[in-house]
Amino acid sequence: MSAQRTAWRDARLVAARAETGAARTLVFKIPGWPGHLAGQHVDVRLTAEDGYSTQRSYSIASATDGDLVELTVQNVPDGEVSPYLVEVLEVGDEVEIRGPVGGWFVWRPSSERPVLLVGGGSGIVPLMAMIRARRQAAGRTPFRLVYSVREPGQRFYAGELRRHDPADAGLDVAYLYTRAVPDGWPRPAGRLTVADLNTHGWPADFEPDCYVCGPTGFVETAADILIALGHDPRRIRTERFGPTGG
Amino acid sequence: MGIISRGFRGRPRDEGVKLPPGQYLTHDFPVLSAGPTPRVRLDTWEFTIDTETGQTHRWTWRQLLDLPSETPTVDLHCVTKWSKLGTSWKGVSLDVLMEDVETTAEYALVYSYGGYTTNLPLQDLLDGQAWITYEYDGEELAPAHGGPARLLVPHLYLWKSAKWVRGIRLLNEDWPGFWETAGYHNYGDPWREQRYQGD
Numbered sequence: 001m002s003a004q005r006t007a008w009r010d011a012r013l014v015a016a017r018a019e020t021g022a023a024r025t026l027v028f029k030i031p032g033w034p035g036h037l038a039g040q041h042v043d044v045r046l047t048a049e050d051g052y053s054t055q056r057s058y059s060i061a062s063a064t065d066g067d068l069v070e071l072t073v074q075n076v077p078d079g080e081v082s083p084y085l086v087e088v089l090e091v092g093d094e095v096e097i098r099g100p101v102g103g104w105f106v107w108r109p110s111s112e113r114p115v116l117l118v119g120g121g122s123g124i125v126p127l128m129a130m131i132r133a134r135r136q137a138a139g140r141t142p143f144r145l146v147y148s149v150r151e152p153g154q155r156f157y158a159g160e161l162r163r164h165d166p167a168d169a170g171l172d173v174a175y176l177y178t179r180a181v182p183d184g185w186p187r188p189a190g191r192l193t194v195a196d197l198n199t200h201g202w203p204a205d206f207e208p209d210c211y212v213c214g215p216t217g218f219v220e221t222a223a224d225i226l227i228a229l230g231h232d233p234r235r236i237r238t239e240r241f242g243p244t245g246g
Numbered sequence: 247m248g249i250i251s252r253g254f255r256g257r258p259r260d261e262g263v264k265l266p267p268g269q270y271l272t273h274d275f276p277v278l279s280a281g282p283t284p285r286v287r288l289d290t291w292e293f294t295i296d297t298e299t300g301q302t303h304r305w306t307w308r309q310l311l312d313l314p315s316e317t318p319t320v321d322l323h324c325v326t327k328w329s330k331l332g333t334s335w336k337g338v339s340l341d342v343l344m345e346d347v348e349t350t351a352e353y354a355l356v357y358s359y360g361g362y363t364t365n366l367p368l369q370d371l372l373d374g375q376a377w378i379t380y381e382y383d384g385e386e387l388a389p390a391h392g393g394p395a396r397l398l399v400p401h402l403y404l405w406k407s408a409k410w411v412r413g414i415r416l417l418n419e420d421w422p423g424f425w426e427t428a429g430y431h432n433y434g435d436p437w438r439e440q441r442y443q444g445d
Contacts, residue, residue, distance in 0.1 A: 005444035010249055043327075043441075045268075046251040053248060054256055055268045057326050080257045080270065088253050096248045101442060103428035104280050216277045220390060223282035233282045234361060240277050 008045060009033065011097040013089055014068070019156040022075040023122060024086045025061060027068055030097055035064040038133035039106035039126045039211065039239075042069065042099035046081060056081045059126040059213075059239075060100065063133040069097070072156055074122035105211065105239045109137035113209045116201045117145040118222045120192070120214025124156050126239060127213060135167040143171040144208075146200045148192050148218065151180035174200035192218065197225050204230030213239040265329050266436035272328040277390045280424065284360035284410050286394055293378060293395065294413035295343060298351040305343070307394070310378065313338045318377060320400035322407075323436035335398055337379030340371045351416035355423060356397055359410040364423035366399065366406055366433070368416060375401055378411060403434040403441070 015027040040060055047053040062070035075086040089095070107115065107130040117127040124147055134143060149155050152175075161173050176196055177189050187196075202208040210231055212222045219240045226236050263271060291307045305313075316339050322330045354368045370376065376399040380387055387393035392409025399406050405425050415421075426432050431440040439445060 006442050008248060043268075045248055046254045046256070047248045048254050048256050049250055052256050052259060054270055055327050056270075084251070084254050089251075093252050094249050095251050101429060104424075216390065220283060227282055233284070236282050238279060238281055240279065 006098050006101070007032075008096045008098045010094055011044075011069070012094050013091050016089070016091060019072055020154055022086070023072055023156060024075075025070055025072045025156075026085060026089065027062075027070050028095075028097060030067050030069055033067045033069060034100070036060055036069070036100035037103075037106040037108060038063060038129040040100035040102045040129075041126070042071070042097050042101065044071075044081065044085070045096040045098070046084060047096070054080060057101070059129070061125045061128050061132075063129060063136040072122065072125045072128075105213070105237050107133065107209070107211065109133055109139050109141075111209065112141055114142045114202050114206050115144070116208045116210045116226075117143065118148075118192075118197070118201075118210065118212045118214075118226075119145065120148045120218035120222070121150075121154070122156065123212075123214030123218070123239070123241070125213075127211060128157055130211065131161075131168070131171060134171070135165060138167055140170055142202075144201060145171065145173045146176065146192075146197065147173065148176040148178060148214070150178050151189075152177065152182050172200070192221055192225070194225050194228065197222070198229060201226070201229070204232075207232070207235065210236045211239075212236060214241075216240045263331070266323050267439045268327060268441075269323055269329040269436065270327055272330055274328075275330060275333075275391065276324070276326070276328055278324065278326060278405075279390075279409065280362065281360060283389045284358075285389065286359045286410055288394055291394060292413075293343075293411065295347055296413065296415045297347060297349045298416050298418050299349075301348070303343075303347055310338060310380070310395070313342055316377060318398070318400075320398070322400055322404050325403040325405060325430065325434070325436075325441050329436075334383055335377065335379040336381035337377035337395070337398060339374060340376040340378070341374065343378065344372065347416075349416045351418055353417045353420045355415045355417055355421045356406075356408045356411060357413055357415065358408045359412050362408055362410070362424050364406050364408050365421055365426055366402065367420075370399060370402065371414070375399060401435070403431075403436050405430065406434055 011028040011030045061072045076082045295303045379398045397408045
């Protein structure tokens with residue numbers, strides 16, 4: 001391959017905001033950033049004073065915006081990198097970032113197929129990048145998001161999704177809660193079911209592109225349900241993360 | 247050395263463990279796949295090797311299990327940064343499967359149930375470097391980890407160890423596979439940190 005090596009770039013934190021009690025959106029300024037597609041990820045490298053360094057991959061949350069790149073990081077208890085990014089890193093601090101990476105779990109605004117996004121927990125992050133890229137492109141492709149979280153306080157981007165930005169016309173959002181629901185919520189707390197994706201997804205006849213992201217068990221379940229509902233496995237793109245017992 | 251991240255200390259260093267650059271140690275077995283997990287039936291399962299001259303060698307599930315097996319214990323290195331050491335597998339060496347295959351091809355394209363593909367030089371599949379595995383840690387291989395059978399070629403990043411393996415096509419020319427056409431390195435040597443195109 002004659003492709004050029006993707007460079008490590010210095011990335012300065014220029015803003016940060018809490019998404020939940022344990023998740024934080026980090027806005028990095030990365031001079032020379034080449035832009036990215038919605039759904040791609042970056043590698044983040046941290047280096048300690050003694051020269052020890054370690055890397056992790058994080059999905060990009062934002063649409064392309066010059067040299068600004070947003071990540072949303074969930075604090076993994078006992079993690080080596082995420083507690084630093086969520087609790088220690090301050091505006092003005094620097095890390096190194098390499099990317100963008102990944103050419104499969106991506107959505108391009110030029111695509112005209114309907115889109116079904118199915119996110120579990122922090123699996124919403126790359127899906128949000130797709131929603132934001134659609135908004136940025138003033139896209140009219142119909143989008144549906146099915147977003148499963150433990151309880152309402154665990155939602156990322158809640159205000160932004162609630163705002164009904166006119167540019168988000170044609171985006172439907174359905175929340176599923178697995179542990180606790182708001183008062184008067186019609187659906188009892190519980191894990192994703194066939195009925196959920198049958199109600200809030202697209203009929204398979206519409207041939208939507210499906211993007212499923214979340215913990216392994218969630219993704220396995222969601223993908224199996226989509227196949228059972230008649231969706232072509234080749235149009236179901238998945239991104240799994242987190243440990244698994246298997 | 248890169249820029250110092252203020253206040254970052256990292257985990258205590260385990261000096262006894264040598265990992266490829268940029269990797270960290272995990273004791274879990276994370277799952278990475280680009281699509282749904284295919285459910286593969288054993289009564290219709292088959293593994294084939296197609297040569298560059300159009301010859302096909304075919305094994306049923308029963309025939310695979312009847313071949314002499316090995317129980318390699320190997321380290322796994324995933325391009326997403328985790329490494330898992332000392333994993334135990336059971337399967338058939340590619341040397342056994344290639345024994346009666348006549349070929350002068352230099353490249354292999356591995357393909358899977360579900361449509362996944364990955365490419366590597368044929369020599370990386372030979373000389374005790376690769377297996378078609380059907381047991382992990384003493385148990386039958388779970389579908390999420392590639393069962394009923396997956397290729398195991400542990401000296402390369404784990405995406406080369408194709409899950410749900412169905413066959414190998416031997417080719418005179420290199421034919422990039424799924425991740426190799428989606429921005430990842432064509433060869434994928436973890437010790438040279440060949441993660442992405444251009445590395």
